[in-house]
Amino acid sequence: MPEVCPRLSAGGSPAGGVAGYPLDPLYEEVAFVAYHFHWPHDQVMNLEHAERRRWVAEISAINGRLSEEAAKEVS
Secondary structure (H helix, E strand, C coil), X not given: CCCECHHHHCCCCCHHHCCCCEHHHXXXXXXXXXXXXXXXXXXXXXXXXXXXXXXXXXXXXXXXXXXXXXXXXXX
């Protein structure tokens, strides 16, 4: 069974009804947002799960558009 973040699983049900969140995806999300926005660890960790996932999606969309533009410039 994957490791689960104790902050999200301790003390009852957190917002959104998530009982726990696997640590590997959590670390990936935090690293991704922190790397791209240069936000400190605590700031990213304090985001609600849905908001953090939204930032991951937005950053991914930006990266996708930039990659497409770069590919067009090379062609």
